[in-house]
Amino acid sequence: MKDEIFKKPISKQFEFDEEVATVFDDMIGRSVPFYKENLALVRDLVIKNLQEDATIYDLGCSTGTLLIEIAKKSDKNLYLKGIDNSAAMLQRAKNKAKAFGVDIEFIYADILEYDFSLANCFIANYTLQFIRPLKREKFVKKIYEKLEDEGVFIFSEKIITEDKRLNKQLIDIYYDFKREQGYSDYEIAQKREALENVLIPYTLKENEEMLLQTGFRFVEPIFRWANFATFFARK
Numbered sequence: 001m002k003d004e005i006f007k008k009p010i011s012k013q014f015e016f017d018e019e020v021a022t023v024f025d026d027m028i029g030r031s032v033p034f035y036k037e038n039l040a041l042v043r044d045l046v047i048k049n050l051q052e053d054a055t056i057y058d059l060g061c062s063t064g065t066l067l068i069e070i071a072k073k074s075d076k077n078l079y080l081k082g083i084d085n086s087a088a089m090l091q092r093a094k095n096k097a098k099a100f101g102v103d104i105e106f107i108y109a110d111i112l113e114y115d116f117s118l119a120n121c122f123i124a125n126y127t128l129q130f131i132r133p134l135k136r137e138k139f140v141k142k143i144y145e146k147l148e149d150e151g152v153f154i155f156s157e158k159i160i161t162e163d164k165r166l167n168k169q170l171i172d173i174y175y176d177f178k179r180e181q182g183y184s185d186y187e188i189a190q191k192r193e194a195l196e197n198v199l200i201p202y203t204l205k206e207n208e209e210m211l212l213q214t215g216f217r218f219v220e221p222i223f224r225w226a227n228f229a230t231f232f233a234r235k
């Protein structure tokens with residue numbers, strides 16, 4: 001279904017509720033530059049990094065798109081686990097996985113509270129940015145502790161840039177991208193307001209430092225377009 005949520009005046013902050021879940025696949029495809037290409041990149045990297053019987057968590061899995069892609073392409077036995085605290089998103093994820101005939105465990109939980117089992121890979125695409133900065137580093141530490149040695153953590157984020165002028169230019173270019181995707185200036189402004197203080201982006205450096213401080217021995221951006229980036233980290 002087409003995302004037309006911000007065509008009407010907003011009445012609350014951005015939430016992953018039933019209304020957003022209904023249009024989410026269209027929304028994210030038209031709101032994150034190179035979403036499809038990036039999904040394929042992450043899928044392929046995950047597959048290359050995993051042995052038979054590996055456990056993978058997708059944190060903030062939304063409608064399950066990435067895990068379904070991994071399940072469809074991998075020829076290994078994998079334990080795929082998607083976690084989200086939006087029941088509306090998980091309902092769609094379960095329906096999609098069933099339609100594709102793939103075996104994925106979807107868990108309704110708050111990732112900040114959930115007790116993960118040891119895993120070989122964690123993924124968090126566009127999810128850390130929704131965790132309050134006060135809790136974000138501690139949460140990344142928890143991921144680190146639940147990763148097997150040599151395990152990988154792949155995450156994507158909206159980012160900001162320290163240079164104020166460049167930051168504004170990149171955001172303007174991002175809004176041009178949204179216009180090209182069919183969003184009006186009104187919709188763009190409304191969503192921006194709804195996301196204020198809900199989505200809190202870090203700089204590339206802040207993200208890298210957060211990972212290194214929590215113990216990861218290696219972290220590198222593997223994709224960047226303007227104000228969006230994807231990182232690969234290894235324990």
Ligand SMILES: C[S@@+](CC[C@H](N)C(=O)[O-])C[C@H]1O[C@@H](n2cnc3c(N)ncnc32)[C@H](O)[C@@H]1O
Nearest residue numbers: 016060061062084085086110111125126127130
């Ligand atoms: C932008 S979406 C992620 C998109 C998805 N990873 C993808 O690439 O298609 C962020 C997701 O994180 C979930 N989320 C945010 N905070 C969470 C939390 N504390 N616990 C569990 N899920 C959370 C939201 O419900 C939402 O589905």
Ligand SMILES: O=C(O)C(=O)C[C@]1(C(=O)O)C=C[C@H](O)C=C1
Nearest residue numbers: 027028031032126158191195199
């Ligand atoms: O539309 C925006 O401004 C976004 O930041 C896109 C973004 C994200 O990056 O997480 C925000 C909310 C969801 O709709 C999906 C994507």
